[in-house]
Amino acid sequence: MTTTSFSTLRVLFIGVKWPPETFLARLMRGLAERGVHVTLTAPNPPDVRWQPIPNVEILVTHSWSGSAVARFARTGGRLATASARSLMETRHLANVAREQGAASRTIENLYRWLPFAGRSWDVIYFPWNATAITYLPLMDKGPSVISCRGTQVNVSPHNPQRAELREGLGITFRKAAAVHCVSEAIQDEAIKYGLDKAKSVVIRPAVDPDVFRPAAKRESDGVFRVISTGDVIWRKGYEYALAAVRRLVDEGVPVRYDIIGNGVETQRLLYTIRDLRLENHVCRHGRLAPLDVLDRLQQADAFLLSSLSEGISNAVLEGMACGLPVVTTRVGGMAEAVTDGIEGFLVPARDEVAMAEALSALWHRPQLRERMGVAGRERIARDFRLSDQADAFVRLFGSVA
Amino acid sequence: MRLVLVVPRFPRVSETFIVNKFVGLINAGWDIHIVCGKAALDEWDNFPPLAERPELKARVHGQWRHEPRWLALVLWLPAFLATLVRAPRRVARYWRAVWPRFGWRSIKQFYMDAIVVGLQPDILHFEFGALAVGRTYLKAALGCCLSVSFRGYDISYAGLENPDHYTSLWKDADALHVLGRDLWQQVLRRGCPPDKLHAFIPPAIDVNFFNIRRSERPLVPIDPDRPLRILSVGRLEWVKGYEYSLRAVQLLGERDIPFEYRIIGDGAYLEPLTFTRHEMGLEANVHFLGSRPHPDVLEQMNWADVFLHASVSEGFCNAVLEAQAMQLPIVSSNADGLAENVADGRTGFIVPRRDPAALADRLADLADDPALRCEMGRVGRERVEAHFGLPQQIAAFDRFYREMVTSHAR
Numbered sequence: 001m002t003t004t005s006f007s008t009l010r011v012l013f014i015g016v017k018w019p020p021e022t023f024l025a026r027l028m029r030g031l032a033e034r035g036v037h038v039t040l041t042a043p044n045p046p047d048v049r050w051q052p053i054p055n056v057e058i059l060v061t062h063s064w065s066g067s068a069v070a071r072f073a074r075t076g077g078r079l080a081t082a083s084a085r086s087l088m089e090t091r092h093l094a095n096v097a098r099e100q101g102a103a104s105r106t107i108e109n110l111y112r113w114l115p116f117a118g119r120s121w122d123v124i125y126f127p128w129n130a131t132a133i134t135y136l137p138l139m140d141k142g143p144s145v146i147s148c149r150g151t152q153v154n155v156s157p158h159n160p161q162r163a164e165l166r167e168g169l170g171i172t173f174r175k176a177a178a179v180h181c182v183s184e185a186i187q188d189e190a191i192k193y194g195l196d197k198a199k200s201v202v203i204r205p206a207v208d209p210d211v212f213r214p215a216a217k218r219e220s221d222g223v224f225r226v227i228s229t230g231d232v233i234w235r236k237g238y239e240y241a242l243a244a245v246r247r248l249v250d251e252g253v254p255v256r257y258d259i260i261g262n263g264v265e266t267q268r269l270l271y272t273i274r275d276l277r278l279e280n281h282v283c284r285h286g287r288l289a290p291l292d293v294l295d296r297l298q299q300a301d302a303f304l305l306s307s308l309s310e311g312i313s314n315a316v317l318e319g320m321a322c323g324l325p326v327v328t329t330r331v332g333g334m335a336e337a338v339t340d341g342i343e344g345f346l347v348p349a350r351d352e353v354a355m356a357e358a359l360s361a362l363w364h365r366p367q368l369r370e371r372m373g374v375a376g377r378e379r380i381a382r383d384f385r386l387s388d389q390a391d392a393f394v395r396l397f398g399s400v401a
Numbered sequence: 402m403r404l405v406l407v408v409p410r411f412p413r414v415s416e417t418f419i420v421n422k423f424v425g426l427i428n429a430g431w432d433i434h435i436v437c438g439k440a441a442l443d444e445w446d447n448f449p450p451l452a453e454r455p456e457l458k459a460r461v462h463g464q465w466r467h468e469p470r471w472l473a474l475v476l477w478l479p480a481f482l483a484t485l486v487r488a489p490r491r492v493a494r495y496w497r498a499v500w501p502r503f504g505w506r507s508i509k510q511f512y513m514d515a516i517v518v519g520l521q522p523d524i525l526h527f528e529f530g531a532l533a534v535g536r537t538y539l540k541a542a543l544g545c546c547l548s549v550s551f552r553g554y555d556i557s558y559a560g561l562e563n564p565d566h567y568t569s570l571w572k573d574a575d576a577l578h579v580l581g582r583d584l585w586q587q588v589l590r591r592g593c594p595p596d597k598l599h600a601f602i603p604p605a606i607d608v609n610f611f612n613i614r615r616s617e618r619p620l621v622p623i624d625p626d627r628p629l630r631i632l633s634v635g636r637l638e639w640v641k642g643y644e645y646s647l648r649a650v651q652l653l654g655e656r657d658i659p660f661e662y663r664i665i666g667d668g669a670y671l672e673p674l675t676f677t678r679h680e681m682g683l684e685a686n687v688h689f690l691g692s693r694p695h696p697d698v699l700e701q702m703n704w705a706d707v708f709l710h711a712s713v714s715e716g717f718c719n720a721v722l723e724a725q726a727m728q729l730p731i732v733s734s735n736a737d738g739l740a741e742n743v744a745d746g747r748t749g750f751i752v753p754r755r756d757p758a759a760l761a762d763r764l765a766d767l768a769d770d771p772a773l774r775c776e777m778g779r780v781g782r783e784r785v786e787a788h789f790g791l792p793q794q795i796a797a798f799d800r801f802y803r804e805m806v807t808s809h810a811r
Contacts, residue, residue: 154676155672155673155676156672158672158675158676158678158679159671159672159675159676160671160675160689161671161672162672234639234670234673235673239713239755243755265639266562267558267559267561268558268639268640270558270561270562271557271558271561271713271714272713274558274561275713275714275754308673308676308677308680309676349680350644350648
């Protein structure tokens with residue numbers, strides 16, 4: 001049981017998928033340890049797989065699904081309970097839903113917003129830009145904080161079919177009390193859509209160096225093990241990574257490339273592996289449990305990130321914590337994590353030649369690999385500490401509350 | 402002879418070749434029916450060969466509805482009775498063949514197959530390999546010949562995660578149709594026995610619909626006032642390799658060759674591609690026109706100087722054929738059937754796939770040489786007329802089906 005006092009900061013996390021992404025769960029833990037009271041929404045009462053975090057309260061809000069009758073009934077129920085808590089706010093939300101037009105979405109939007117009517121928090125935190133747009137009227141309830149993490153700022157606004165997002169970014173940036181950016185690069189992007197730099201804060205992601213650590217002892221077996229972890233989606237640029245691996249093979253490097261991840265472009269990946277005749281050099285693992293990912297990282301010689309766009313890649317940070325030298329494209333905030341020639345190499349996006357050259361250099365110079373790996377691990381311990389990240393978030397939330 | 406063609410949807414703009422095959426074979430005297438997941442008869446009049454033949458609508462059959470589920474339950478008995486009345490002996494044969502195989506699942510299976518059973522085909526033809534997977538038992542259940550077309554994605558990457566994806570198809574099909582020799586190599590690579598009866602029948606187009614407005618393209622030099630006009634037509638998907646064509650035109654720009662690049666097509670890749678365009682600073686000279694009706698596509702082909710096609714995987718590509726009929730020189734990758742589609746050095750240039758620098762070199766060659774563009778366009782048109790005309794294709798299908806029936810009888 002938790003007691004709430006005036007000194008306790010109460011933060012609502014909204015729009016988190018269930019179960020929460022690892023990095024968000026870690027952040028919540030960090031906040032909870034520092035005495036922040038976090039409220040989290042879940043579509044169903046959590047089952048046994050959810051390990052409760054002290055100080056984290058779960059608000060169950062069923063998602064907008066099921067038959068029309070069920071949705072209608074649940075909306076009615078929400079209206080009643082929300083009105084009982086605060087008639088005024090419920091009325092206000094209903095008005096906003098009506099004004100927002102798009103007749104078909106009116107009820108759905110209202111349904112989403114109602115569970116929060118008549119409840120209050122010190123800070124409302126939107127971990128994604130898109131959820132801030134979806135839950136826009138909740139930003140009137142009190143100070144709010146939005147995170148800019150990647151695609152929703154770097155990529156989607158360029159899509160002519162996403163005008164709603166493009167405009168929504170500007171509106172939500174104006175309304176937010178503060179905006180968190182995962183890298184300076186994404187901060188610069190967000191400024192193009194109306195973010196006021198004065199109210200934005202860069203807090204880079206963090207990794208746990210006690211979990212992600214180099215293997216105790218590794219013996220070289222004469223194979224150059226390159227690894228990538230990340231969803232199999234276009235943004236990760238795997239086609240260029242495979243083209244680079246093809247070049248290494250042609251050069252005579254005994255390379256083995258492990259890809260850990262799953263996604264909508266699995267067929268593309270399989271096709272390209274086959275088309276480039278890399279079946280004997282590439283091993284596709286699909287999604288693995290965290291411990292198995294760690295195990296694979298510890299067996300690797302180099303980490304490769306071929307992305308076309310990134311906020312800042314957690315996967316690279318984890319690789320660095322495991323003492324791996326990194327070859328990464330110079331996209332988004334990657335240059336803020338890797339200095340070319342120190343912890344690894346930065347190469348232009350879509351440039352398989354440069355990627356292959358960097359990997360080749362690592363293969364031919366084991367001491368370089370060693371040195372860059374050590375430098376990477378030190379960099380993580382210095383600049384990407386979990387405790388710094390959590391402290392920074394507590395300061396950020398405290399400053400707006 | 403009754404021939405039943407199975408397609409996902411009919412008629413469909415991106416599958417105009419099926420429209421042409423359907424009408425062509427009917428004119429050649431075949432008794433053809435089409436079974437599709439969804440019959441889009443309201444689009445009938447958008448297809449010139451169909452518009453003048455409304456009576457053919459009776460030969461197009463949508464499946465019994467299976468969404469929502471309860472509707473399928475209600476319609477099961479009517480479907481059964483309707484089929485029983487039309488084809489009592491085939492229904493009996495169907496159940497004898499299917500029950501031992503599927504047990505109670507046969508009830509659901511029958512509902513999905515009812516239309517085909519009722520049509521009593523002599524030949525059942527799946528127009529895409531992927532459609533035939535898991536349905537080759539129909540050959541025994543209907544006592545008919547079974548043939549399958551492989552057109553590209555179905556053999557290049559569908560089901561690659563499962564080595565046995567097509568195993569029963571190789572066993573059951575009486576004959577295979579592939580668009581070209583390259584695709585046949587891929588069929589073999591995926592385990593088809595080399596002695597399987599097969600035919601290479603490339604796509605065809607009705608050249609009468611592809612008339613360039615000017616008798617010959619003017620010999621215009623390229624300068625900043627008259628940039629090189631580049632056109633691509635095709636769905637916005639990863640297979641089409643647009644990332645490489647965008648990089649190629651970026652390289653053109655770096656060489657100070659003025660250009661305007663238009664892309665016709667729609668798809669899930671709009672976001673990646675608009676992002677790439679932005680990253681490459683190409684917003685001013687690259688335009689996504691979205692999906693366009695056929696007359697607009699022809700209009701754009703009239704506008705263009707060069708047709709660019711950077712696919713990483715491609716069955717054969719009708720758009721490239723159409724562009725040649727419109728006397729456009731082609732710059733294309735060597736994916737699958739494209740090297741058979743385009744005569745390298747005569748109707749266009751073929752370069753390795755995933756090689757934007759090579760694409761850019763060839764575009765630059767064409768930008769420098771208006772006479773070469775005209776000459777390649779002229780030869781392209783002649784070649785399409787000679788090798789990819791509809792009459793030749795229909796005759797080839799006619800032979801293909803006759804040969805299959807004869808060898809099946811043996």
